[in-house]
Amino acid sequence: MKRRPVIMNRAPSLHKHSVQAHLARPTAGSSIKLNPLIVKGYGADFDGDTMSVHVPVGSAAVEEAYTMLPSKNIWQPGSKSNIPAGAFAKDYMLGLWQLTRERNATSYSVKNLAEANALHKDGKLELNDTLIIGGKRTSLGRQMVMRTLPEDIRNDYDKEITKKELGQILNSVAKNHSQDFSTIIDALKDLALQFGHAFGSTISINDLDIDRSYRDKILSHYKAVEQDRWTDNQKARHWLNAQQQIEAAQNAYVKKTGKARGFYDMLESGAESKQDSVRQLISMPGVKIDVYGKPMPMPITKSYAEGLDQASYWMSLYGARKGMVDRAINTEQSGAINKSLLGVTKSLLVVEADCGTEDGVEIEVSDTKNLLDRFLAKTIPGVGKAGTEVNNMMITAAKSKKMQTLLVRSPLTCETANGVCQKCYGIAEDGNLVAIGTNIGIKEGQSMTERSTQLVMKSFHSGGSAAAEQDVVAGFPKM
Ligand SMILES: [Zn+2]
Structure with missing residues (x-):
């Protein structure tokens, strides 16, 4: 075995x-x-x-x-910032965050880690209390996380670790220390598990027992302004604005009172990312969609925590049902698109090093993310030679020359017969050229359709809330 x-x-x-x-x-x-x-x-x-x-x-x-x-296989195809292995599932992310966030800023100042550990042993210092160690404010928890990291990035992460920071860490480790990737991510996972368990986290009825006057104030204002002669669309937009304002007020309320922390711990750590769901639960579901996916002109104004009245309950059914039906139908459609897309692209291979073309696509200089990892199509004096990889220095040089766009190689304009060349394809997500023989047709096709399938699922998981729904409705059927 x-x-x-x-x-x-x-x-x-x-x-x-x-x-x-x-x-x-x-x-x-x-x-x-x-x-x-x-x-x-x-x-x-x-x-x-x-x-x-x-x-x-x-x-x-x-x-x-x-x-x-x-x-x-640590990189997710088609994405440079996202690595699948980097996805710490919910409780793990919460554990890592609890270990590194600042619970209390204490006035202790010690020379070294051993003295700080002694304070912790005596029960005077929690792992997530910050103190000064050797002139720097840090916490024992942060030191534990830092010890798992490679030395060159260790000191950059003496801070609260949320999903965003974790993503940066894993990205950097995968790029520069790929040999150690599995050991490091396993060590982080074990820390996260141990302390997610030790700190614990829960939601209770108290998280739902809040003063909702911030919501009612905004609602009565919007109610007073609403005009009968408005179209349904105008009304829906009116209430979507109200909903947005209520979400902001809810955030302010939680920050001020420290209530509903159970939910906000999950949001802030990045363990859960659906602000929309929390609003539906503690403030109000707001504008729901009808069977056609259009926002309805009347909001649901009571939160799920308080319970819906009969009319609101009926209104919420359309979106919930649509979500279920859509998932069944669109997953199938998305699968079919996947299949036909792959049918077209499956034979697209990288077959040679350089086709030598001077052709390419124009990409705006301000679009740095899109320019990096591509190759310059033509020599531009003072910027770079044809066939060299675009880097930040070139972009700065182009900007200072007041250039609007750069002509870069693209698979669209590659002149290789029966395939694409390495240079036109560009740098892959691991920072290297792709090997000759790589089937980029399958790779690119799947990066697109995997995403579209997830998008369809999202419609189901959002439960028919208009705010969460907007990009789904605009996204998949459009494609
Ligand atoms: Zn080419």
């Missing part, structure tokens, strides 16, 4: 992370136990999911399986 990985698959197989190889270990019981770090790639959760397990037999199959280990 140590020498033969097994290949696991979870349907729907949307991208390469739906099929991965693992070095399995026998455990008690009859269910499969997963490392929490890989669940996002599979899209797996623990409510009865099934996975198939395949055992490679021939030596070539075993060899190929080794290239499919999660540690060899």
Whole structure:
């Protein structure tokens, strides 16, 4: 078992992370136990999911399986900031955040870590209380996290770690210390688990027992301004504005009173990202969508915590039902698009190093994110030579020359016969050129359709709230 990985698959197989190889270990019981770090790639959760397990037999199959280990596939195709392994699931993110956030700023000042540890042992200092150690304000919790990181970035993360910071850490480790990636992320995961458990976090009835006068004040103002002659659309927009204002007021209220912290801990740590759901629960669901996906002109003004009256309940049903129907229908459609898209692109390979074209696409100089990792199509004196990788210095030089756009290589204008060249494709997410023979058609096709499938699911999970729905309605059917 140590020498033969097994290949696991979870349907729907949307991208390469739906099929991965693992070095399995026998455990008690009859269910499969997963490392929490890989669940996002599979899209797996623990409510009865099934996975198939395949055992490679021939030596070539075993060899190929080794290239499919999660540690060899840390980058999510088509995205430079997002790595699937980097997705700490909810409780883990919460644990890491609780360990590093500042609970109390104490006035202790000690010379070294040993003295700080002694204070902690005597019960005078919590792990997430900050103090001065050797002239710098930090906390024992932060020091624990920093010790797991490579030395060159360690000191940049002497701070509260939310999902955003964790993303930066993992990105930097994956780029510059890819050999150590799995050890580091495992160490962070263990810390997160240990302290997520130790600190604990919960929501209770007290989180729902809040003073909602901030909401009622805004509602009565908007009610007074509303005009009967307005169209449904105008009314819906009017109430969407009110909803937005209430969300801001709710944030201010929580900040001031410290109530409903259970929800806000999850939001602030990045363990949960749906501000919309919290508003629906504690302030009001607001504007819902009808069966056509259009926002309704009347908001639901009582929160789910207080309970809905009968009329509101009926209004909320349309969106909820639409979500369920859409999920069934659109997932299928999205799968069909996936299939036809891959049918067109599946034979697109990287076949040579450089086609030597001077053609390309014009990209605005201000669009730095899009320019980096591409190659210059023509030599521009004072900026760079043709066929060199665009870097920040070139962009600065182009800006100082008052250039509006740069002509860069693109697969669209590649002159390679039967494929694309390395230079026109550009730098891949791991910072290197892609190997000749790489099937970029499959890779790019899947980066797009995996996303569109998730977008469809989002409509279901938002429960028909108009605010969360807007980009879904505009997004998928449009495509
Ligand atoms: Zn080319």
